[in-house]
Amino acid sequence: xxxxxxxxxxxxxxxxxxxxxxxxxxxxxxxxxxxxxxxxxxxxxxxxxxxxxxxxxxxxxxxxxxxxxxxxxxxxxxxxxxxxxxxxxxxxxxxxxxxxxxxxxxxxxxxxxxxxxxxxxxxxxxxxxxxxxxxxxxxxxxxxxxxxxxxxxxxxxxxxxxxxxxxxxxxxxxxxxxxxxxxxxxxxxxxxxxxxxxxxxxxxxxxxxxxxxxxxxxxxx
Amino acid sequence: xxxxxxxxxxxxxxxxxxxxxxxxxxxxxxxxxxxxxxxxxxxxxxxxxxxxxxxxxxxxxxxxxxxxxxxxxxxxxxxxxxxxxxxxxxxxxxxxxxxxxxxxxxxxxxxxxxxxxxxxxxxxxxxxxxxxxxxxxxxxxxxxxxxxxxxxxxxxxxxxxxxxxxxxxxxxxxxxxxxxxxxxxxxxxxxxxxxxxxxxxxxxxxxxxxxxxxxxxxxxxxxxxxxxxxxxxxxxxxxxxxxxxxxxxxxxxxxxxxxxxxxxxxxxxxxxxxxxxxxxxxxxxxxxxxxxxxxxxxxxxxxxxxxxxxxxxxxxxxxxxxxxxxxxxxxxxxxxxxxxxxxxxxxxxxxxxxxxxxxxxxxxxxxxxxxxxxxxxx
Numbered sequence: 171x172x173x174x175x176x177x178x179x180x181x182x183x184x185x186x187x188x189x190x191x192x193x194x195x196x197x198x199x200x201x202x203x204x205x206x207x208x209x210x211x212x213x214x215x216x217x218x219x220x221x222x223x224x225x226x227x228x229x230x231x232x233x234x235x236x237x238x239x240x241x242x243x244x245x246x247x248x249x250x251x252x253x254x255x256x257x258x259x260x261x262x263x264x265x266x267x268x269x270x271x272x273x274x275x276x277x278x279x280x281x282x283x284x285x286x287x288x289x290x291x292x293x294x295x296x297x298x299x300x301x302x303x304x305x306x307x308x309x310x311x312x313x314x315x316x317x318x319x320x321x322x323x324x325x326x327x328x329x330x331x332x333x334x335x336x337x338x339x340x341x342x343x344x345x346x347x348x349x350x351x352x353x354x355x356x357x358x359x360x361x362x363x364x365x366x367x368x369x370x371x372x373x374x375x376x377x378x379x380x381x382x383x384x385x386x387x388x389x390x391x
Numbered sequence: 392x393x394x395x396x397x398x399x400x401x402x403x404x405x406x407x408x409x410x411x412x413x414x415x416x417x418x419x420x421x422x423x424x425x426x427x428x429x430x431x432x433x434x435x436x437x438x439x440x441x442x443x444x445x446x447x448x449x450x451x452x453x454x455x456x457x458x459x460x461x462x463x464x465x466x467x468x469x470x471x472x473x474x475x476x477x478x479x480x481x482x483x484x485x486x487x488x489x490x491x492x493x494x495x496x497x498x499x500x501x502x503x504x505x506x507x508x509x510x511x512x513x514x515x516x517x518x519x520x521x522x523x524x525x526x527x528x529x530x531x532x533x534x535x536x537x538x539x540x541x542x543x544x545x546x547x548x549x550x551x552x553x554x555x556x557x558x559x560x561x562x563x564x565x566x567x568x569x570x571x572x573x574x575x576x577x578x579x580x581x582x583x584x585x586x587x588x589x590x591x592x593x594x595x596x597x598x599x600x601x602x603x604x605x606x607x608x609x610x611x612x613x614x615x616x617x618x619x620x621x622x623x624x625x626x627x628x629x630x631x632x633x634x635x636x637x638x639x640x641x642x643x644x645x646x647x648x649x650x651x652x653x654x655x656x657x658x659x660x661x662x663x664x665x666x667x668x669x670x671x672x673x674x675x676x677x678x679x680x681x682x683x684x685x686x687x688x689x690x691x692x693x694x695x696x697x698x699x700x701x702x703x704x705x706x707x708x709x710x711x712x713x714x715x716x717x718x719x720x721x722x723x724x725x726x727x728x729x730x731x732x733x734x735x736x737x738x739x740x741x742x743x744x745x746x747x748x749x750x751x752x753x754x755x756x757x758x759x760x761x762x763x764x765x766x767x768x769x
Contacts, residue, residue: 171705180670180706187667190660191614203616203657204629317663325656355705 174363181372182309189379196386205329212326216266217276218389221285227256233296233304244360261339268336284385291381302361306375315343398533398603400588401595402473403735406464407584408447408456420446422555425568435579440693444582444723446550458491459500462546465585473589474596481538482511484528486521486545486727520755522727523762527606533590544587545727552651553578563647573652582723586731594769599743601766609668611759618657618756624648658756665754665761673708684747686710689729743768
């Protein structure tokens with residue numbers, strides 16, 4: 171792997187571990203790690219996550235449409251990625267219903283303050299020409315899927331004694347994301363080395379991580 | 392202002408009690424919970440890769456050495472290695488997870504066991520990283536010109552805590568008498584021993600001395616709940632008012648709040664946090680993986696999961712495995728003493744050449760901490 175790719179990956183890993191540590195102290199997730207999460211907390215988590223999951227494929231599609239011709243290969247990858255994910259929120263809704271929640275409730279829920287900020291930020295960045303910084307956002311969000319979602323899913327399933335079909339999004343969405351991370355390195359090597367792009371990728375990861383954490387902090391408030 | 396002085400490790404010593412104990416004999420020393428073999432032990436051993444270790448409890452239950460005594464023996468060995476004697480020692484900095492007494496500090500017990508003359512002392516207590524806390528105190532005291540000879544040492548007598556009486560009749564055993572994994576795992580991970588080093592403001596007479604470049608300790612306790620702890624039950628650890636000292640010793644024992652416990656789910660997150668701290672050091676140029684000739688870590692590369700190893704490789708943070716020096720497999724994980732037991736073995740192997748750089752990495756799951764000692768052979 172080239173030095174510039176491993177340099178960015180290192181910085182992104184530092185951003186991710188910082189993000190993970192911030193999540194550690196979020197009250198809702200602290201309840202989860204202490205085995206004190208209630209069913210209502212889990213339902214609120216699903217409602218809180220839904221908006222970003224729903225928007226994910228949409229901002230990726232918008233970003234793809236802004237990738238210029240010399241970067242066609244990257245555009246293909248981002249589009250494939252968007253296709254792979256754009257129905258995931260349906261799974262999340264089904265989980266909510268399997269916990270005893272009503273579909274209209276999760277579909278009609280208002281976005282929380284963190285979701286508003288995160289969504290606005292993602293679409294704003296995706297609307298720029300060649301928005302390569304968003305690779306940093308993908309790293310954070312995919313990392314969350316690959317590393318955290320399954321851990322949360324298992325802990326929630328166990329502590330609330332839920333059937334598999336109530337935790338499918340967290341348990342299985344992560345399985346796909348593990349493959350996405352290999353693809354991610356390929357995407358980085360398509361835009362690097364370029365110092366300005368490298369900096370933007372890391373900065374975008376930092377902002378996305380902060381806003382994502384805000385989204386979870388705001389759940390149930 | 393006085394100029395800061397260079398500080399050199401001029402001698403090292405280690406002490407491991409009794410004979411090496413193989414996998415099949417471990418429970419002869421620790422005892423069997425309700426008389427039954429552990430079901431988890433083999434799995435723990437596969438994970439940590441330890442093949443033999445030492446216990447200060449003999450198979451008949453008698454105590455061979457106290458923790459303070461083991462520590463004193465390691466200190467004596469280090470002083471001898473540095474070609475000096477106890478009466479030259481001005482500062483004794485000790486580390487341990489749990490001393491022989493609750494009060495006063497471990498350093499008083501070690502000084503007592505040494506029969507040492509009046510001197511400056513300091514007791515550091517945490518888990519594995521307490522070793523570097525003591526080392527940092529010793530290093531800085533010489534560096535600042537406060538003392539001309541200091542010893543940093545550490546000892547553990549973990550096996551005391553692993554005897555059946557610590558678990559039987561507590562909430563840690565189920566109705567069939569099986570011990571919870573959070574407790575049993577550590578019984579097959581930790582063992583007994585001590586290590587020490589001498590530091591002085593000039594190189595010693597051995598083939599190599601080590602100039603300490605820096606000691607960095609990073610604790611993340613503001614973020615994490617306890618991950619490896621004693622003094623609170625599994626469920627009660629998030630509120631200090633549940634701690635053993637509030638409940639009283641009898642109630643605390645019944646709740647399983649006296650034993651050493653490990654939260655495995657949290658450990659996975661703590662490992663990632665260690666990696667984050669390490670990569671930050673790499674990013675800042677504080678650690679250059681290419682410059683390190685010897686890496687000492689009391690965690691085996693084997694026990695880090697494949698994702699972590701490939702992550703380290705992909706981020707240019709990996710120190711190649713051929714540069715890892717370890718005696719973990721043969722001498723066991725002796726907690727805070729481990730790093731000095733390893734350093735002693737490395738220096739006495741004759742493999743270190745002047746100019747080489749040695750990095751000691753000490754991760755502590757306790758409440759998420761990791762420390763680094765960088766040194767250069769002269």
